[in-house]
Amino acid sequence: MGALTNMRVIDLTQILSGPYCTMVLADMGAEVIKVEKYPHGDDTRFMGPFQNEESYSFMMVNRNKKGIRLNIKTEEGRNVLYKLVETADVFIENFRPGVAEKLGIDYEELKKRNENLIYCSISGYGQTGPYSHKGGYDIMAQGMSGIMSMTGEHGGKPVKVGMAIHDIAAAVTAVYNILLAHIHRLNGGKGQYIDLSLVDAGLAWTVWEAAAYFGAGEVAKPNGSRHRVAAPYQGFKTKDGHILVGAANQKLWELFCKHVINKEEWIEDPRFLSNKGRQENIEVLEKLIEDILVLAESEHWLKKMEDVGIPCGPIFNYDEVMNNSHILHREMVREYEHPVAGMIKNLGIPAKLSETPGKITSPAPYLGQHTKEVLQQLNIPEEDIRLLKENNII
């Protein structure tokens, strides 16, 4: 039994942010009913790569859910959705602000049908404020929050974070706020509305950068892989990849010179005498160190550093990550069968809980897989289901 076995979620979201949120809820036992638009469903179904014509991207973030197809732009479709909402604990949508109201499925409308409903809206910029009407995607949020401006090569152009950080930020912030609202209900409270934006969710994570800005007026800039106040503490190229060297203080620096790179003379080099000097001369120091590190494999250097207690680690590419013994031991790669795609792999569940661990119990639904089952549960007569189908509602 998962922790959320008694929670029913009606999910009108698509692409990444909303679906990641409801996947986490589903992993923990919630019954998530994904309502996909008529006729083609979630836009992610058209994103590659494909396996037996099923989208791998879609399958990654929709496991453990039931899927129905419903044309909510029609009155009949909307009425089916209203019936569903009457049975639900949570409703979540990621339309552009204003669209839910036009569709007749905004919070005020649904609250009339279920006053205990927890209603969560995810949007690019939120439901209020001068930018609220704009469409916002992950990369726009990365630009708006400052995260791009602090990521990249030292002195270089802003680069984006390699994964969709703001989509995920909104997703996990939605997860914990939906659980908060659920706890409020379990304690006797009512339902409520949650307004969440991609921008706010990621911005709230930039705490060190905020401390530097509010406390000292410092504006965080791209700094490659370098640490802002310690050197050398960063990535270096090796013969077969990249590694991180964390010689963050004088003692570790001296250990590094003596026992790792055999350059004891650098300890006395006037340019590198103190952390301050090493920071000021980081360009030349970086090159000097890298010229040595490229001569042997990552593993060689990591072992040497571990032997003397210097913080260090690999910079894996994704292929190395997915085949690493520790990652596999932690069950971060899972394999299971999808009825259409066949055997697929997916990422595992990050937290390991002793009593109510998350589980992967079913693959992502194919389009409309559970439409009939869910409508039957709502006691909609067979004849009406047939008509809904004939009239292109489901």
Next chain:
Amino acid sequence: MGALTNMRVIDLTQILSGPYCTMVLADMGAEVIKVEKYPHGDDTRFMGPFQNEESYSFMMVNRNKKGIRLNIKTEEGRNVLYKLVETADVFIENFRPGVAEKLGIDYEELKKRNENLIYCSISGYGQTGPYSHKGGYDIMAQGMSGIMSMTGEHGGKPVKVGMAIHDIAAAVTAVYNILLAHIHRLNGGKGQYIDLSLVDAGLAWTVWEAAAYFGAGEVAKPNGSRHRVAAPYQGFKTKDGHILVGAANQKLWELFCKHVINKEEWIEDPRFLSNKGRQENIEVLEKLIEDILVLAESEHWLKKMEDVGIPCGPIFNYDEVMNNSHILHREMVREYEHPVAGMIKNLGIPAKLSETPGKITSPAPYLGQHTKEVLQQLNIPEEDIRLLKENNII
């Protein structure tokens, strides 16, 4: 009343990940008692910038908490901690695996005193697996999860994400898993143990990259600010900053040429006829576009694109973020008084809840601010408190 008004959290974490987790719980009404080590407290207290000798970094992630100082390496100190644990719902620590056991405060030990306890451990690599013994910091986790390897300039070196993405990943994953465990208790279940690692928490977010890898064997690489399958869809320099241009399909590309940069002839240019061509010739296209965009201010270009419906947005530096009208409207910058530091600013609360909104009710504690108050609540006699002080336990 916050959603977590009935939750009491004993927090033995320091630096960023654990403290961010308990700050979120405190924002939502939980009583968080931060237990700092004797004599100097959380290491973050030594991280700048400082205001009236209080660390701004510390103040950013410890608001709304009570703070006590306690020497848990002594028997008397440990006994005080045991008494605290008997009153608690949640216990959270971020020692290196094995240390809590040595200190006599591991899950098995604390469960004896409170079988309903939710015990959460945050570590670099988790409590199990071949890397579990290693010390792990945010940057090591960025290297291990592959996130660094997919961030940076096209063809360039891996660069780190400009904020501490894995620390925060573990923090927010801890938040929602603690709430899940709390819900299990509210539904009649027992306490439980949560094992969470920085690496697993961030890795679980790389879903698009996992889809590309599992589905097509593609290993995500740094790509600057460029989109992986659409061009031009990326950042460009302007006269006064950087902007994002999202001309993601043929229609938007033509609108961009005609109405934004006045280069209608590029629509017919054989190099740029299709998205495929634009991707193959992105180096030259990027330069051609930037040579035009640097001639005017960001605002000029953003207005032109908005007028014809091309997705776009600013790439703000952190100073621009913190002074932006929309960010301020969303209450993402808050100001309040700290008893020692005076007026300080902090980031706001991302999700806006209609019934149980998060609140900032008190600033971060100065070292030992609530020691006496908390010990008195445990009914420890005044004389014993005096002795604990004399013997350097508190």
